[in-house]
Amino acid sequence: MLQVLSLDDAKDKLLTFAQKKFVFSERVPLFSCCGRSLAQDIYSEEDLPAFDRSAVDGFAVASGDTFGASAAQPSLLRLTGEVKMGERARAPVESGTCATVWTGGEIPHGADAMVMLEEAEHLGGMVAVEHATAPGRHVVFHGDDVKKGQLLLRAGTCLGAREIGLLAALGITEISVNRRLRVGVLSTGDELIDPAQTPVGGQIRDSNGIMLTLACQETGADAAFFGRVPDDEAVLLAELSRAAGECDLLLLSGGSSAGAKDAAYRCLIKLGEPLFHGIALKPGKPTLAGRIGETIVVGLPGHPAAAYLVFHALVRPLIAALKSETLVERTVRVRLTQAVPSNDGREELLPVCAFGEEAEPVAIKSGLISPLTRANGYIRIPRDTEGLPKGAAVDAILF
Amino acid sequence: MLQVLSLDDAKDKLLTFAQKKFVFSERVPLFSCCGRSLAQDIYSEEDLPAFDRSAVDGFAVASGDTFGASAAQPSLLRLTGEVKMGERARAPVESGTCATVWTGGEIPHGADAMVMLEEAEHLGGMVAVEHATAPGRHVVFHGDDVKKGQLLLRAGTCLGAREIGLLAALGITEISVNRRLRVGVLSTGDELIDPAQTPVGGQIRDSNGIMLTLACQETGADAAFFGRVPDDEAVLLAELSRAAGECDLLLLSGGSSAGAKDAAYRCLIKLGEPLFHGIALKPGKPTLAGRIGETIVVGLPGHPAAAYLVFHALVRPLIAALKSETLVERTVRVRLTQAVPSNDGREELLPVCAFGEEAEPVAIKSGLISPLTRANGYIRIPRDTEGLPKGAAVDAILF
Numbered sequence: 001m002l003q004v005l006s007l008d009d010a011k012d013k014l015l016t017f018a019q020k021k022f023v024f025s026e027r028v029p030l031f032s033c034c035g036r037s038l039a040q041d042i043y044s045e046e047d048l049p050a051f052d053r054s055a056v057d058g059f060a061v062a063s064g065d066t067f068g069a070s071a072a073q074p075s076l077l078r079l080t081g082e083v084k085m086g087e088r089a090r091a092p093v094e095s096g097t098c099a100t101v102w103t104g105g106e107i108p109h110g111a112d113a114m115v116m117l118e119e120a121e122h123l124g125g126m127v128a129v130e131h132a133t134a135p136g137r138h139v140v141f142h143g144d145d146v147k148k149g150q151l152l153l154r155a156g157t158c159l160g161a162r163e164i165g166l167l168a169a170l171g172i173t174e175i176s177v178n179r180r181l182r183v184g185v186l187s188t189g190d191e192l193i194d195p196a197q198t199p200v201g202g203q204i205r206d207s208n209g210i211m212l213t214l215a216c217q218e219t220g221a222d223a224a225f226f227g228r229v230p231d232d233e234a235v236l237l238a239e240l241s242r243a244a245g246e247c248d249l250l251l252l253s254g255g256s257s258a259g260a261k262d263a264a265y266r267c268l269i270k271l272g273e274p275l276f277h278g279i280a281l282k283p284g285k286p287t288l289a290g291r292i293g294e295t296i297v298v299g300l301p302g303h304p305a306a307a308y309l310v311f312h313a314l315v316r317p318l319i320a321a322l323k324s325e326t327l328v329e330r331t332v333r334v335r336l337t338q339a340v341p342s343n344d345g346r347e348e349l350l351p352v353c354a355f356g357e358e359a360e361p362v363a364i365k366s367g368l369i370s371p372l373t374r375a376n377g378y379i380r381i382p383r384d385t386e387g388l389p390k391g392a393a394v395d396a397i398l399f
Numbered sequence: 400m401l402q403v404l405s406l407d408d409a410k411d412k413l414l415t416f417a418q419k420k421f422v423f424s425e426r427v428p429l430f431s432c433c434g435r436s437l438a439q440d441i442y443s444e445e446d447l448p449a450f451d452r453s454a455v456d457g458f459a460v461a462s463g464d465t466f467g468a469s470a471a472q473p474s475l476l477r478l479t480g481e482v483k484m485g486e487r488a489r490a491p492v493e494s495g496t497c498a499t500v501w502t503g504g505e506i507p508h509g510a511d512a513m514v515m516l517e518e519a520e521h522l523g524g525m526v527a528v529e530h531a532t533a534p535g536r537h538v539v540f541h542g543d544d545v546k547k548g549q550l551l552l553r554a555g556t557c558l559g560a561r562e563i564g565l566l567a568a569l570g571i572t573e574i575s576v577n578r579r580l581r582v583g584v585l586s587t588g589d590e591l592i593d594p595a596q597t598p599v600g601g602q603i604r605d606s607n608g609i610m611l612t613l614a615c616q617e618t619g620a621d622a623a624f625f626g627r628v629p630d631d632e633a634v635l636l637a638e639l640s641r642a643a644g645e646c647d648l649l650l651l652s653g654g655s656s657a658g659a660k661d662a663a664y665r666c667l668i669k670l671g672e673p674l675f676h677g678i679a680l681k682p683g684k685p686t687l688a689g690r691i692g693e694t695i696v697v698g699l700p701g702h703p704a705a706a707y708l709v710f711h712a713l714v715r716p717l718i719a720a721l722k723s724e725t726l727v728e729r730t731v732r733v734r735l736t737q738a739v740p741s742n743d744g745r746e747e748l749l750p751v752c753a754f755g756e757e758a759e760p761v762a763i764k765s766g767l768i769s770p771l772t773r774a775n776g777y778i779r780i781p782r783d784t785e786g787l788p789k790g791a792a793v794d795a796i797l798f
Contacts, residue, residue, distance in 0.1 A: 034613045055765035086590030088600035106601035145767040162771045165610030168594035169768050191485030195567035201487035202505040211564030214433045332731050333756050357732050366454035368544040369568050372561045
């Protein structure tokens with residue numbers, strides 16, 4: 001028998017194992033990269049902006065020409081022309097002159113500051129400036145945003161709209177991202193039927209299959225539901241073996257009765273190598289893990305809330321590791337609206353509904369699923385805690 | 400000229416207008432509902448669980464039979480059989496007897512509590528119980544999770560894995576969700592080129608087009624990039640008119656120079672009705688909005704950071720409203736690691752990088768894009784605030 005691990009030890013064990021896995025990368029056009037993770041560090045091959053750029057609509061000036069300017073004694077500058085958007089600023093700004101430049105337009109040579117349209121008087125080819133303008137005022141200089149050779153984004157960064165916008169600005173339109181992780185989900189249990197069917201006797205509709213498949217898809221993984229398997233070791237053995245060949249990560253749901261748990265465990269021993277069997281966690285005790293070939297297998301509890309919480313606390317970090325992605329937990333510091341009773345010597349994951357600066361504990365009686373939709377996160381209560389009083393400050397990890 | 404509004408007034412104006420819009424719903428199979436919003440309230444047509452269910456592996460007993468049981472004087476119960484998973488519990492448990500039931504299995508009539516396997520001694524057809532068991536112990540009663548007729552999920556709820564799991568458990572496998580919102584993005588500006596091209600002169604690569612399109616997709620909208628339009632009023636008029644016919648919401652990016660701003664505004668007057676022109680916001684001043692037929696048009700600033708912040712603060716709530724979806728902002732209470740200087744009489748959106756209980760302000764000089772990837776949210780600084788000291792407690796809204 002393998003040892004019962006703490007949640008953190010179980011996670012460490014899985015992540016260590018995941019690091020050994022080779023993950024394929026592929027080159028993908030920028031428009032298809034949202035939600036994917038970078039397979040390589042990205043450095044800029046250019047300066048951004050590529051020219052000194054105006055941040056306002058106004059007049060490009062040599063700041064020295066405006067020193068000492070006042071309402072009584074404005075600097076009078078001759079307007080020599082306009083820099084059209086997208087065009088090169090051809091004529092330099094010489095002392096005593098200025099040029100119209102629009103927001104985003106190029107500042108001509110000789111100019112080092114902008115005077116805003118509304119801060120100057122424009123009369124018959126002359127511009128009157130009534131305030132001194134400091135060098136660099138309203139100018140974004142060449143390379144201010146990004147310098148050539150600068151590290152833009154690290155390997156493992158999950159790409160969203162902002163990161164992709166930055167890459168587009170630098171002309172990086174195809175990038176190497178980690179291959180989408182293939183995840184399979186198998187539900188086990190004689191009592192399970194398809195949600196579209198009507199239960200007879202002690203049958204129940206399999207909600208974990210679809211819930212876990214979609215939860216994996218929400219992480220950006222390429223997840224598929226592989227179906228339901230009865231509590232029959234020979235069938236489970238065949239299905240596990242087949243399913244493991246088709247994915248990088250295989251989630252087993254259910255089999256939370258002692259017999260079924262052992263069946264999955266025995267199958268893991270026969271087909272590969274178990275990593276752990278049981279976690280000192282409430283809920284989540286019957287969680288197990290192992291590998292079949294290069295595929296990691298995680299057996300989750302059959303109770304929907306337990307399955308979802310363990311998915312969030314253990315499988316999500318594993319998926320991120322397998323995708324070589326940096327997982328950023330969304331954690332909120334909140335105060336409990338109610339006291340929480342002491343736990344039973346195991347670390348506890350307590351679902352909460354966090355709102356504003358508070359979080360309300362959501363009690364989930366064993367096997368219930370509806371309370372899960374009233375929670376938006378959970379707190380971790382360490383094993384040595386004798387309950388938490390009302391008002392206790394806790395970190396809620398948001399789903 | 401329309402009045403310059405505050406951010407909240409601009410948002411209210413857009414949301415009020417959005418409420419009038421008719422949004423189509425469609426029936427979709429459960430597996431395709433992730434990220435979609437419910438078009439109707441969902442009530443349960445069944446009790447869940449449909450039978451009294453065991454929460455453990457053990458023996459179903461009549462709790463009265465165990466009263467007074469102790470190690471010295473255990474209750475001895477005759478084991479009459481086993482309830483197999485998924486099957487009906489046929490034989491009732493009569494006084495003095497018990498039946499094996501696995502986790503999730505049906506509790507036979509006559510029994511009202513479970514004794515866990517590990518808390519009983521099983522010897523030759525007899526089970527010795529050494530502790531009294533309370534009625535209801537380890538039992539999930541019929542209807543404990545969901546009662547027939549109960550409101551499960553409200554119209555507007557965004558469906559994730561947990562909500563869909565609940566629907567599956569109740570046999571609701573096809574539901575009415577709001578049609579995906581069609582969003583179009585048009586970039587305007589003579590200086591803009593495709594990110595794959597190399598800029599010449601004062602040209603810059605259009606990063607806002609792809610960034611805003613993907614940001615809309617991240618909200619679950621069906622967003623498409625409609626291309627780039629030069630600062631030519633006749634062309635803009637034609638493109639706006641064509642694009643408005645193809646989407647529910649049209650975002651214009653750029654045109655942040657005074658002339659271009661006015662062009663978009665003039666087009667709105669010609670083609671439909673402007674709603675506002677300018678927001679008292681830093682950054683985001685040149686934001687404008689209006690409608691062309693039933694399509695809402697929002698003109699965002701050309702600066703990437705300004706465009707993204709206004710997208711988040713104004714367009715995201717609008718998209719949620721158009722999808723009849725309840726938008727849940729992710730807000731974190733944090734302390735500033737640095738003082739923030741006073742603002743200039745306008746409300747300010749300040750990007751921050753929130754980590755743990757702290758948030759570091761991310762200064763974004765006008766027109767820069769790279770700092771945006773170092774922020775993970777922003778704070779709102781009201782217009783009447785004279786700066787914020789280091790350590791000030793603020794609410795960061797996470798991207």
